[in-house]
Amino acid sequence: MNVAECRDLSKKHGRHKALDQLTVTIGENKITGLVGRNGAGKTTLLKLLAGFWRPSSGDVRVFSRRPFDDLLVSANTILVDDDLDFPTALTLKEILEEAGRFYENWDMALADRLFAYFSFQPDQNYASLSKGQQSTFNMIVGLCSRCALTIFDEPTNGMDAAVRKDFYRALLKDYLAHPRSIIVSSHHLDEIEELLEDVLLLEDGHNYLHMPVEELKEYAVSLSGPFEAVSAWTRNRDVMYSKQTEAGMYAVVKHDFSTDEWEQMRRAGIRAEAVSPGDVCVYLTDSTKGEIDDVFDKA
Numbered sequence: 001m002n003v004a005e006c007r008d009l010s011k012k013h014g015r016h017k018a019l020d021q022l023t024v025t026i027g028e029n030k031i032t033g034l035v036g037r038n039g040a041g042k043t044t045l046l047k048l049l050a051g052f053w054r055p056s057s058g059d060v061r062v063f064s065r066r067p068f069d070d071l072l073v074s075a076n077t078i079l080v081d082d083d084l085d086f087p088t089a090l091t092l093k094e095i096l097e098e099a100g101r102f103y104e105n106w107d108m109a110l111a112d113r114l115f116a117y118f119s120f121q122p123d124q125n126y127a128s129l130s131k132g133q134q135s136t137f138n139m140i141v142g143l144c145s146r147c148a149l150t151i152f153d154e155p156t157n158g159m160d161a162a163v164r165k166d167f168y169r170a171l172l173k174d175y176l177a178h179p180r181s182i183i184v185s186s187h188h189l190d191e192i193e194e195l196l197e198d199v200l201l202l203e204d205g206h207n208y209l210h211m212p213v214e215e216l217k218e219y220a221v222s223l224s225g226p227f228e229a230v231s232a233w234t235r236n237r238d239v240m241y242s243k244q245t246e247a248g249m250y251a252v253v254k255h256d257f258s259t260d261e262w263e264q265m266r267r268a269g270i271r272a273e274a275v276s277p278g279d280v281c282v283y284l285t286d287s288t289k290g291e292i293d294d295v296f297d298k299a
């Protein structure tokens with residue numbers, strides 16, 4: 001079963017197409033990581049899924065319904081992002097109580113425990129919290145709502161390293177106890193890859209790659225060694241990234257060598273290493289020209 005389906009989905013902001021005929025299905029009861037470079041269209045997709053925005057063209061379905069202005073979708077979906085807009089007149093404790101009235105599966109006992117763990121005070125005001133504290137409070141609301149579709153858009157913005165670790169652990173523990181469909185967008189795939197079942201990589205509003213994280217871990221390999229040897233082994237392949245090194249050459253290519261080929265490369269002095277899913281996504285969607293050092297070397 002799928003929790004969400006997009007077919008030829010486009011969304012324009014003015015004349016700019018943030019999503020361009022995106023077709024993708026998001027499986028039910030799994031944690032999907034949504035990644036992509038700045039401006040790839042992640043937030044736009046999440047707002048369309050949550051029913052905040054209407055598509056410009058194409059079709060988006062959540063729980064088999066068009067999400068825009070749909071009551072069933074909004075009661076069963078939460079989008080946690082920096083734009084969460086809580087009534088300024090309410091204290092933090094009152095916000096949790098209001099959320100409990102709105103979300104059918106709200107877990108107040110868990111909310112109270114997380115609230116105490118992160119040392120929030122009941123009579124604090126949301127606007128008085130620091131950026132990281134606001135993200136932490138948002139995370140409590142997102143987790144405790146237990147919505148069938150729970151969406152976190154860059155949830156760890158501003159959180160320090162310890163809180164980020166706690167957040168990932170809380171997310172995983174709560175998901176294992178109460179499986180549901182969770183989408184997490186992040187620029188830090190390496191931090192969240194252990195949580196994920198699937199990864200969806202967007203580029204310029206397109207579905208660039210959508211696969212289980214375990215497959216992505218096997219997707220690419222780096223070859224390093226003497227320049228001539230690495231060049232010869234990568235000549236007729238799609239090279240995702242390459243650079244000259246003191247030892248010769250370093251190149252990242254798709255992982256599709258046979259056992260015999262591995263042995264020949266080893267004998268030619270080439271060292272092969274796995275490439276992390278985060279690095280694969282960066283290499284696949286790199287739109288910068290050259291290296292950052294080139295900018296300074298040309299000055």
Ligand SMILES: Nc1ncnc2c1ncn2[C@@H]1O[C@H](COP(=O)(O)OP(=O)(O)OP(=O)(O)O)[C@@H](O)[C@H]1O
Pocket residue numbers: 013014016017018036037038039040041042043044045
């Ligand atoms: N309200 C808006 N008005 C005009 N253009 C917008 C608006 N929102 C997004 N865009 C444009 O749409 C494109 C996709 O933006 P979006 O915020 O969806 O990307 P993103 O992948 O979430 O980026 P980031 O990783 O930087 O948060 C960008 O080029 C952005 O400039």
